[in-house]
Amino acid sequence: MMTDKKPILRVTNITKSFGDITILKSVSIELAKGDIKILIGPSGGGKSTLLQCINCLVLPDSGEIELDNKRIHFTRKQDIYRLRQQVGMIFQDFNLFDHLTALDNITVALRKVKKMSKKEAEKRARLELKQVGLDDKEDLYPAQLSGGQKQRVAIARALAMDPKILLLDEPTSALDPTLIGEVISVIKELAIKGMTMIMATHQISLIHNLADEILFMEDGRIVEQGPPGALLAAGNTSKSQGFCDLLDKLSEVEE
Amino acid sequence: MQNALSVVFDSLPYLLQGSFLTAGIVVFAMFLGLFIGIFMSVGLVYGNRYIRYILTVYVWIFRGVPVVVLLFLFYFGLFAFLGLNFSAFATVSIVLGMTTGAYQANIFKGAILSLPQGQFKAASALGMSDIQAIKSVVLPQMLRLSIPAWSNEYSIILKDSALAFVIGAPEIMARTQFVASRTYQHLSLYITAGIIYFLLTWAGVIGLRKLEQYVRIPGYSQHGNQ
Amino acid sequence: MELSPFYQDLFTSLNSGLLMSIALIVPSAMGGVLIGITAGAIRTYGNRFFRTIIDCYAAVFRGTPLVIQLFVLYFGLPNIGIYLTPYLAAVVGFTLCSGAYQSEYVRGALLSIKSGQYLGAQALGFTTFQTIVWIILPQAFRRAIHGCGNEIIYLIKYSSLAFIVTCIELTGAGKTVATEYFRFTEVFGIIGLYYLALVSLAIIILKKIEHRLFIPGFGHH
Numbered sequence: 001m002m003t004d005k006k007p008i009l010r011v012t013n014i015t016k017s018f019g020d021i022t023i024l025k026s027v028s029i030e031l032a033k034g035d036i037k038i039l040i041g042p043s044g045g046g047k048s049t050l051l052q053c054i055n056c057l058v059l060p061d062s063g064e065i066e067l068d069n070k071r072i073h074f075t076r077k078q079d080i081y082r083l084r085q086q087v088g089m090i091f092q093d094f095n096l097f098d099h100l101t102a103l104d105n106i107t108v109a110l111r112k113v114k115k116m117s118k119k120e121a122e123k124r125a126r127l128e129l130k131q132v133g134l135d136d137k138e139d140l141y142p143a144q145l146s147g148g149q150k151q152r153v154a155i156a157r158a159l160a161m162d163p164k165i166l167l168l169d170e171p172t173s174a175l176d177p178t179l180i181g182e183v184i185s186v187i188k189e190l191a192i193k194g195m196t197m198i199m200a201t202h203q204i205s206l207i208h209n210l211a212d213e214i215l216f217m218e219d220g221r222i223v224e225q226g227p228p229g230a231l232l233a234a235g236n237t238s239k240s241q242g243f244c245d246l247l248d249k250l251s252e253v254e255e
Numbered sequence: 256m257q258n259a260l261s262v263v264f265d266s267l268p269y270l271l272q273g274s275f276l277t278a279g280i281v282v283f284a285m286f287l288g289l290f291i292g293i294f295m296s297v298g299l300v301y302g303n304r305y306i307r308y309i310l311t312v313y314v315w316i317f318r319g320v321p322v323v324v325l326l327f328l329f330y331f332g333l334f335a336f337l338g339l340n341f342s343a344f345a346t347v348s349i350v351l352g353m354t355t356g357a358y359q360a361n362i363f364k365g366a367i368l369s370l371p372q373g374q375f376k377a378a379s380a381l382g383m384s385d386i387q388a389i390k391s392v393v394l395p396q397m398l399r400l401s402i403p404a405w406s407n408e409y410s411i412i413l414k415d416s417a418l419a420f421v422i423g424a425p426e427i428m429a430r431t432q433f434v435a436s437r438t439y440q441h442l443s444l445y446i447t448a449g450i451i452y453f454l455l456t457w458a459g460v461i462g463l464r465k466l467e468q469y470v471r472i473p474g475y476s477q478h479g480n481q
Numbered sequence: 482m483e484l485s486p487f488y489q490d491l492f493t494s495l496n497s498g499l500l501m502s503i504a505l506i507v508p509s510a511m512g513g514v515l516i517g518i519t520a521g522a523i524r525t526y527g528n529r530f531f532r533t534i535i536d537c538y539a540a541v542f543r544g545t546p547l548v549i550q551l552f553v554l555y556f557g558l559p560n561i562g563i564y565l566t567p568y569l570a571a572v573v574g575f576t577l578c579s580g581a582y583q584s585e586y587v588r589g590a591l592l593s594i595k596s597g598q599y600l601g602a603q604a605l606g607f608t609t610f611q612t613i614v615w616i617i618l619p620q621a622f623r624r625a626i627h628g629c630g631n632e633i634i635y636l637i638k639y640s641s642l643a644f645i646v647t648c649i650e651l652t653g654a655g656k657t658v659a660t661e662y663f664r665f666t667e668v669f670g671i672i673g674l675y676y677l678a679l680v681s682l683a684i685i686i687l688k689k690i691e692h693r694l695f696i697p698g699f700g701h702h
Contacts, residue, residue: 095601143698
């Protein structure tokens with residue numbers, strides 16, 4: 001699974017503080033094509049900020065981000081726009097554009113950012129909606145979609161931009177338990193197709209089945225990392241193991 | 256400049272006396288409007304087709320015709336035509352009360368409609384009559400929901416009360432105009448009147464905000480619901 | 482059928498008054514919206530200094546009667562050597578007052594846009610300008626239109642105050658005829674109908690626009 005391909009994304013020593021509070025303390029990640037890395041750990045540990053830093057939605061105070069061996073200069077707007085076009089982002093609360101239909105949520109970025117023609121953009125958008133099983137919902141507005149459907153549109157929107165990497169920030173945690181399944185299966189399909197991903201999640205099934213590597217974050221640092229086979233092996237006393245046990249118990253209670 | 260300030264200073268007590276009449280107009284109009292608004296809103300929501308139709312026409316007229324036109328119509332026209340000899344003060348209070356009544360009816364109607372359906376049903380299930388249910392379940396909730404909009408109405412009535420001078424009620428504005436026409440210190444005097452109205456407006460708005468907090472029940476706020 | 486001299490006089494006066502009313506309302510409404518958008522944007526996104534200034538502007542014009550504002554402009558300014566024609570004084574007063582109220586609706590609309598909308602656009606590689614044009618404005622416009630439309634309806638009614646600064650519009654024209662013939666009930670009743678027609682027309686147009694722009698999730702109850 002861990003290949004020797006050269007990394008497409010290299011994040012080195014990222015630091016970020018808000019006021020007096022340091023959220024990220026020198027975090028580094030490398031990602032090769034097809035890798036799936038899963039961030040776990042207690043909330044407030046910096047997972048969400050790390051993902052937003054990778055997409056420059058939050059600018060790091062220091063550190064470097066390299067995409068395809070090209071360094072992103074945080075002061076150059078063009079660098080940042082280019083980075084964002086190639087690194088897709090899925091948010092916990094979807095962030096679909098409320099005034100646009102499912103279809104237009106996808107076409108707006110293709111047309112305005114990628115300068116595609118309307119016809120081309122719509123063709124692509126329909127294809128993506130079909131991939132996530134929503135080809136019959138293209139004319140509905142976000143207010144008319146369920147949470148699970150919104151998240152699937154959001155995924156289709158990100159994929160339509162042909163991202164090299166997808167960042168997922170707890171994609172299922174704002175969803176009703178009955179709607180989680182449909183989103184999980186879409187994410188699993190992406191994994192099968194070889195999408196490169198970094199995902200923060202508490203979904204035990206995603207952690208077990210998809211992760212090439214688990215990164216356990218706590219207090220702004222990656223304190224443990226390794227393949228799930230090793231970290232979550234029976235009898236292991238790793239933090240990750242303890243955390244997943246806790247998640248297991250919680251999910252049993254829910255059922 | 257010297258002269259302007261001394262005119263303002265000398266006439267200030269006279270101008271401020273006008274605020275009693277202004278306050279009288281506002282208080283009278285607010286309560287008349289409240290009274291009209293409550294009855295009309297109940298009629299608009301629970302009344303039969305004809306009642307709803309008549310009330311809707313009333314709202315349409317009083318929301319569509321300017322206050323000045325209504326003042327002229329009632330003071331020089333209708334009241335005289337009907338043989339009623341109302342003072343300018345009474346006319347302004349009634350006209351503003353009827354106008355704000357139309358707006359308040361809509362505010363209360365919106366508040367009643369925003370109450371969960373179950374409230375009325377639960378009251379009926381306990382054996383209350385329709386009127387009892389409206390009085391002890393619907394109205395207390397509706398009035399609380401309406402306070403923010405009410406504070407808006409207060410500020411509108413206060414400012415509209417300055418139009419009373421067109422029919423000669425001696426409130427703040429009319430007194431200012433009277434002094435200005437004799438001293439020719441228009442600018443400073445009207446700015447002074449503006450400051451008085453400004454203070455009255457925001458004092459009332461803040462007072463009503465306090466009232467809103469005072470009668471607050473957990474779960475009832477216009478802001479909290481959404 | 483011949484109309485009596487009274488009605489002939491009345492309708493001639495009212496119709497020319499109506500033209501003046503429209504000449505007051507249209508530029509004031511447009512100016513008010515323009516100021517409202519600018520002031521609303523500054524009150525939401527501006528730095529502290531400009532925000533404070535524009536907040537004060539809005540508080541002053543919303544906290545004092547329009548008639549006082551008109552008196553200051555028309556009767557007050559000559560005290561410091563500035564003379565405005567009745568028409569100009571009325572339009573300036575209406576525009577400034579209306580703009581203050583409009584800014585309130587614009588500000589409310591801008592504040593109601595969730596931060597996730599900006600984030601979502603940025604994550605897709607939108608520039609700030611693209612985000613404003615394609616995401617923020619279409620949403621803000623839909624959230625503000627109801628309030629802004631109502632404000633224009635208020636403006637139609639309050640244009641009746643122009644006669645107080647001797648700009649003879651609908652109300653002023655009618656008042657002259659009423660005083661001449663001493664027939665107040667009929668004259669002001671008919672003026673009322675003129676305003677009802679204007680306001681109702683504006684409401685219908687506003688409803689049409691709102692209906693056209695309706696999107697689930699942006700409705701107004």
